[in-house]
Amino acid sequence: MKALQIKRNVGKFGAARMLGAMSPAGAAKVGPLEFRSIDDPECPGDGWHRVRTRLAGICGSDLSLVAGQASTYFDDWVSFPFVPGHEVVGELMDDDHADMAAGTRIVLEPVLGHAARGADLPFDGAHPADGDDYAHLAVTSPQGVEPAIQTGFCCSTGGGWAPWFWAHESQLHALADNAVDFPDERAVLIEPFAGGIHAALLAAPPLADVDQPVVAIIGAGTMGLAAVAGLRRYVPGVRIVVGARYPHQRALAQSFGADVVVPAAEIDRAVRREVGCHMLGNGESGPLSGGAHVTIDAVGSDASLADSLRITKPRGRVVLLGMPARVDLDLTGLWHREIELKGAYTYGTETLADGTTTSTFALAIDTVTALHAEQLVSATYPLLDHVDAIEHAATAGRRGSVKIAFDLRDHA
């Protein structure tokens, strides 16, 4: 089949890295991502099912890969060559699932967890991303699934940027049959929303017993918006302050429940106004004396992390939602303010304010439904136009867009 694929090619990664900062389209042209004929992946074994891709989103981590910017940290947690695409809504191709008929629309929970790798679950009812030891992700499974954190980074399973791929039954969430009531454009946002909601719930513990808690969110792309929604729906009583670069992002953040939305450069002042502390220095970009109880950094850049450390109160928490890769950062603020830096990768089993537990994906499905999140899908492209798609996704903010996806429905 014809699919987008990334091979381990140092030269192409280097070329993409050089061009990526200036031209996302250039990086997509000369970089490791290629549209080519690939061999159909073999079935990894029992419990695996073929999924025909309907929509597959383009995520910030995908863009990092395409632009050669991804961290070498993941070298042992990916297996080349792989087909990217982990934000996927598709449909089962075969009638080989006990509970789902062929044609059932599903959304993929992409983490290749314990069940998908034939490993023991860390606890009863665990979801794919649960567990405190990632060894199972870094070794070839007994069924022969090569190392990879997720579908979309694994040579054995294929990925969403192809007409079809293999998914383990632990990764499948069936959707309502009626695509009118629950459109694909809504479903393709479930995975990123699960990530944002997970970050929002990681913000919750330090807020317990705080009078008038304030959470700042830096960045209002898909993930930042998902975090806004997650906070508003699942973290009661919190004041949400969002710094967003573009007007459409600010409008969406407001509609998703943010209390205060300001241009990105003004978030320090907005947080200061909320909490009533001092801003040090000459009134321009100095650290706050206090700050937000929690800051969710949905950008993951040097600048956003530096801002997070300036605007988070001493002994507060920074939740790192945006994938940072390598950053140049002065950590004096973190040290001096005794700030806790908390990563927010994927999702899993969540405990809500009322003590109930559920999966992040279940919360995300509820959330995208309540918000009609399909409004965030700004454009779709066929795989053939991947260069344009990548460029659009990399410049989504300034082009007034949010989520860009590949549309493979005409392959059906």
Place this chain on the structure above:
Amino acid sequence: MPRPGFVLDVDRSTPPTLFWRGEGFSLERLPADRSRIIYPPEPLAGLDNLDGHIRDALLNPLDMDPLPELLKPDMKLTICFDDASLSLPKMQRPDNRQRIIEAVLDMAAEAGVDDVHIIAALGLHRRMHEYELRHVLGDRIVDAFLPKGYLYQHDAEDPDNLAVIGHTDEGEILEINKRAAESDLVVYANVNQVAMDGGWKSLTTGLASYRCLSVHHNPASLQNTRSLMDRHHSALHKSIWRMGKLLRDSGPKVFQVETTINTEAFPAPFEFLAKREWEWTAKDRSLFLASSKSLNKLPNRTKRKIFHNIEAPYRTTSVHAGFTETVHEKTLENVYKQHIVEVEGQTDILTMGIPFISPYNPESIMNPILVMCMGLGYLFNMYRGKPLVREGGVVIMTHPTYEEFHPVHHPSYIDFFDEVLADTTDPAEMSTKWEKKYAEDEWYRHLYRTSYAYHGVHPFYAWYWGAHGQQHAGKVIIVGGYAAAVRKLGFTPASTMNDALEIASDTVGRSPTISHLHVPGVLVADVK
């Protein structure tokens, strides 16, 4: 003999008219046969031997004993002076305040007074930098008093150094600087540039606390101030005069020294700014072209530096000392003599160029809030009788209205622009909803007290200053302003004067009458 003010009816032969545009200017052609340009009177002649006149005023005061007779060796003497908001631009050294205070100190020394404090009466304005103190007071006073802590700046947020004088018949609290309140004599050294200033306002605002100022610095007072330049029709001034009566009856003895200055504000090479355009010489036209083209190429920071470095060659036109009310009446006579222009009737449109400076940005940036304050607050209020523009008419200003703020001087202005104006431009609503938060913000309070920041509430006051104009005008248009900032002020942006007039036609029809307030210099239109 200086020529009086003048109303020019624009016809086809009238040359284009000068408009300020912040740190620059432009020439605009106003429609013939329905526009008029109101030119200020030429600068009045100044007093020769100013130091002699000051000494004479101190020795022969109005309705008070001569100053030497009020000075006793064991007394507490406090000398207060207007802050950097006066004059605009700053006057060439020596400043009148220096001359007055040096004369007072000489007399105090002769009388053996050794408990003397000198206080900058800055109200809720920013503290003066030392170089500004030196400019206003001279090195001799600063070097003698500043190191010993006898020269300092009023702190409206220092509860230990405020004293309640009492309440007026209408229940208004008068709370002023404690040192002044407990002094045997307070001498106030004033420079009067417009009719709004001076009188009881000097002391009851310059040395007041926030809660005292908020009695009259509020939307209700400012919306009923018709105008700021006419204290007899100003709710603000009526409140202040009630406080003055209380001060007279229950406060320290006040010896007011007021000086008036003429309108000679610009030295060479900017003299052409104050000339009438049809009298421009070839040299004036060359200077206009050269300076406007050069300024256009410079960054804002450099342009500001050029303009704020201007030292005006004002001449002093009068000096009076003694009982505040008597002195101020004399002052007003002289101020009006310099400023008044008789004007017949109102027009549909009022145009005005907004300069680089207002009372609240000396050495600083004319941010968008100050553009509003200068336009609808100060320039709109340059009238007696009736506003130059009819109710429901259009005010057109010219200014770049850049979204720039001085982070040290105007920290709360930045938040006011981002937060308050994003919510409302209505003075009454913002007063109810937002003022307290800004007035009591600890960071603003800290910066006001220890840095060089205007008080947290000050952007509200700047906004209220324009409340009457805002209420009166049917539409406000800014020509050449940054559109987003102009809209945030609640105004309409226009690219050119012709565009502005086209936009205005929706409100005032296709053939509106127009008044242009020629700035500089300064004038008060006496509208019949």
